[in-house]
Amino acid sequence: MQRRSTRQIIIGNVPVGGGAPVVIQSMTNTDTRDITATVNQIRGLAEAGCELVRVAVPDSVAADALQEIIRLSPVPLIADIHFDYKLAIKSIVNGISGLRINPGNIGGANRVKEVISAARERRIPIRVGVNAGSLDKTILDKYGRVTSAGLVESALQHVRLLEENNYFDIKISLKAFDIPLMIEAYQKISEKVDYPLHIGVTEAGTPWAGTIRSAVGIGSLLSQGIGDTLRVSLTGDPLEEVGVGFEILKALELRQRGPVIVSCPTCGRTEIDLIGIAQEVEQKILHIKKPLKVAIMGCVVNGPGEAKDADIGIAGGRGVGLLFKKGQVVRKIPEECLVQEFLKEIFNMACE
Incomplete structure (x- = not known):
């Protein structure tokens, strides 16, 4: 620009x-x-x-x-x-x-x-x-x-x-x-x-x-x-x-400070509490200063592809979420552990 x-x-x-x-x-x-x-x-x-x-x-x-x-x-x-x-x-x-x-x-x-x-x-x-x-x-x-x-x-x-x-x-x-x-x-x-x-x-x-x-x-x-x-x-x-x-x-890509959250607007295919997850994650990573692109997606089919530029992200399905980094799926996480494990991965990445 x-x-x-x-x-x-x-x-x-x-x-x-x-x-x-x-x-x-x-x-x-x-x-x-x-x-x-x-x-x-x-x-x-x-x-x-x-x-x-x-x-x-x-x-x-x-x-x-x-x-x-x-x-x-x-x-x-x-x-x-x-x-x-x-x-x-x-x-x-x-x-x-x-x-x-x-x-x-x-x-x-x-x-x-x-x-x-x-x-x-x-x-x-x-x-x-x-x-x-x-x-x-x-x-x-x-x-x-x-x-x-x-x-x-x-x-x-x-x-x-x-x-x-x-x-x-x-x-x-x-x-x-x-x-x-x-x-x-x-x-x-x-x-x-x-x-x-x-x-x-x-x-x-x-x-x-x-x-x-x-x-x-x-x-x-x-x-x-x-x-x-x-x-x-x-x-x-x-x-x-x-x-x-x-x-x-x-x-506008004029400054970089802290995380940028990429999250989908939800639709009828969403099978996890995406809104609650996104709000909780956003609040808990506010203090991070390292620029990170964090994706929170509601579809395990398209999520990693739609947010392939993200440093780290999750895509939810029925009772499970896929953790991915740079568009590549890393592992599956049960829904009840999804936020806790996701935050742990984000904090680890912020300290790298």
């Missing part, structure tokens, strides 16, 4: 753009002033594979808490700042690796210059974030409604504030809930700039609906080579965002 060529920025020790792998990002939903809770959540996200974590900085207490949070964090952190330029500067001084700001809402050109000066001194990239829900009134009046052209114009206005101060360590996001609008906006801006793009469907929804919306929107852009970092924005545990993000990347 041909990816769009972008310039590269470095956030902490994580390269973004310039041919680097698409980066998984999430955001804490803890009170940043609660250092213990925030650090624990960041560590959980990192263990799940998250490579950049954004934290809200609503006040000076939260900005001061960043020092200890950053010290204990296993991944680079990005400070999410709105309205108060002093919080952006304090976050930089306290060691943050990246900023997410809207240059148009932190108090004018002089204050933007102060933020840029602090960011330049410490080589801190700035993400210019534009959301459909918070477009400037003048742009809304110009276009009459939220449009992709308006989103792009707003982002470019903010970028220009940075460029006019000879600052180019920039990442851009243009998020919207409306997927066709979001896709069109990213397509348009990708033709105008070579800055890395952070992609996502904002306020995508609950884990079930939000996962579908995010897969459609983010996947569509990635399939066109657009996107250097991503966040799946779900109303739920941020850990779910990371898992969904990796599944999107794995589906």
